[in-house]
Amino acid sequence: MKFDTVIIGGGLSGLVSGISLQKAGRSTAIVSAGQNAMHFFSGSFESLTEAPERLMEIFSESGVNVHYSKGVRLMPLGTFKESSLSLEDISIFPDPAFARKVMVVNLAGYHDFFSSFIAEGLEKTGIGCRVCTIRLPELEHLRKSPSEMRSVQIARVMDRIWEKVMQEIRLMLKDEDAIVLPQVFGLQDITVPARIREVIPAKVVFTGTLPPSVPGLRTQMQLKRYYETLGGTFLMGDEVVDAHCHDGSVHSVETRNLGRHYLEADNFILATGGFFSKGLAATPQEVYETVFNLDVEYSEDRNAWYDPDFSKDQPYLDFGVKTDEALHPMRDSVTFKNLYAIGSILGSTRKEFGTASGGAILSAFHAVDKILSGK
Ligand SMILES: Cc1cc2nc3c(=O)[nH]c(=O)nc-3n(C[C@H](O)[C@H](O)[C@H](O)COP(=O)(O)OP(=O)(O)OC[C@H]3O[C@@H](n4cnc5c(N)ncnc54)[C@H](O)[C@@H]3O)c2cc1C
Structure with a gap:
């Protein structure tokens, strides 16, 4: 099978590059092994305080609604973080004291939402807080097994019964001017969070739960759907297991499911993520890239890989493949002319693109521009 570009990895960077290339009239395939960082997404595109026009265009065409204003957002443990470009569901406040009194609502039997931490955090900012639990018969079948009582399973039910849930919440409201809810609304029906805000006579703040992330999964589904609408081929649940390279160029890649039906292309994009998604891996001696065995930038001193203080930023997260200006990676210092590395596989090696999503x-756009200009 022959494409203009084959993209290895179907996370955010793979999808943004695939969509951009399809929009430019190129034929692409994305090979996606499985879970990616979007499944853990907070709802905020960190390090973006504003969005490039082309990103806003992709979001708008995919149905992903975003907003940005300067301020802070409420985190799952009741702390606040500076705002970045965020999904519409995520509230951004000018400062942490966003209300006078708040009702934090949890669901009976749901342990992946930390209502008491949130209440404690809000009280520290001087906001009065009340934690309420709501028991829903529609969730009883999930409660029988704790592994079923997870955000996505709950969200599937909530898409159907959210109006009834909001009626109950309205009755529970006393003099609170805001409520905090877990992000378990709007998985399939993206209009639900906005409609909840319309029917509750107080400010509504949706806050993160333990993974999987409902807004992250929804965003991933929207982008994937749009990519396929543009004619892209998304090979879900498949994995690139080998690459055939010659003279500094990649000729084709082999996937687990397609076997000897190799995927050939003029260009390849490596968007396999960092350690979390197995784009990078480590032995006690070395850090390596898992598909092409590319050159990786990391410290030879193993003790410098991590900070013993668990709460600090961990140095190993900065490790990434070495690339030239055009994002071509290299193996044994020989640059691959038709391969581009993007996303978190770069670690912090290319600070000019920023961090996180x-x-x-931005690295996806850079690689796309290079491909389109033939560089
Ligand atoms: C747990 C977690 C939570 C995060 N939350 C946020 C957040 O809230 N906000 C934010 O701004 N940033 C967040 N980040 C940072 C994150 O790295 C970026 O936001 C961004 O989503 C990374 O996208 P990516 O496409 O580079 O990689 P990933 O999302 O990691 O996607 C890589 C994909 O490649 C696939 N893959 C790997 N090897 C192969 C192979 N051989 N063949 C085929 N497919 C393969 C993986 O299965 C995966 O699907 C988070 C990171 C992590 C790890």
Whole structure:
């Protein structure tokens, strides 16, 4: 099978590059092994305080609604973080004292939402807090097994019964001017969070739960659907297991499911993520890239890989493949002319693109521009 570009990895960077290339009239395939960082997404595209026009265009065409204003957002443990470009569901406040009194609502039997931490955090900012639990018969079948009582299973039910749930919440409201709810609304029906805000006579703040992330999964589904609408081929649940390279160029890649029906292309994009998604891996002696065995930038001193203080930023997260200006990676110092590395596989090696999802998006655009200009 022959494409203009084959993209290895279907996370945010893979999808943004695939969509951009399809929009430019190129034929692409994305090979996606499985879970990616979007399944853990907070709802905020960190390191982006504003969005490039082309990103806003992709979001708008995919149905992903975003907003940005300067301020802070409430985190799952009741702390606040500076705002970045965020999904519409995520509230951004000018400062942490966003209300006078708040009702934090949890669901009976749901342990992946930390209502008491949130209440404690809000009280520290001087906001009065009350934690309420709501028992829903529609969730009883999930409660029988704790492994079923997870955000996505709950969200599937909530899409159907959210109006009834909001009626109950309205009756529970006393003099609170805001409520905090877990992000378990709007998985399939993206209009639900906005409609909840319309029917509750107080400010509504949706806050993160333990993974999987409902807004992250929804965003991933929207982008994937749009990519396929544009004619892209998304090979879900498949994995690139080998690459055939010659003279500094990649000729084709082999996937687990397609076997000897190799995927050939003029260009290849490596968007396999960092350690979390197995784009990078480590032995006690070395850090390596898992598909092409590319050169990786990391410290030879193993003790410098991590900070013993668990709460600090961990140095190993900065490790990434070495690339030239055009994002061509290299193996044994020989540059691959038709391969581009984007997203979190770069670690912090290319600071000019920023970090986190902001870096994933901007590096994807950079590689796309290079491909389209033939560089
Ligand atoms: C747990 C977690 C939570 C995060 N939350 C946020 C957040 O809230 N906000 C934010 O801005 N940033 C967040 N980040 C940073 C994140 O790295 C970026 O936001 C961005 O989503 C990374 O996208 P990516 O496409 O580079 O990689 P990933 O999302 O990691 O996607 C890589 C994909 O490649 C696939 N893959 C790997 N090897 C192969 C192979 N051989 N063949 C085929 N497919 C393969 C993986 O299965 C995976 O699907 C988070 C990171 C992690 C790890």
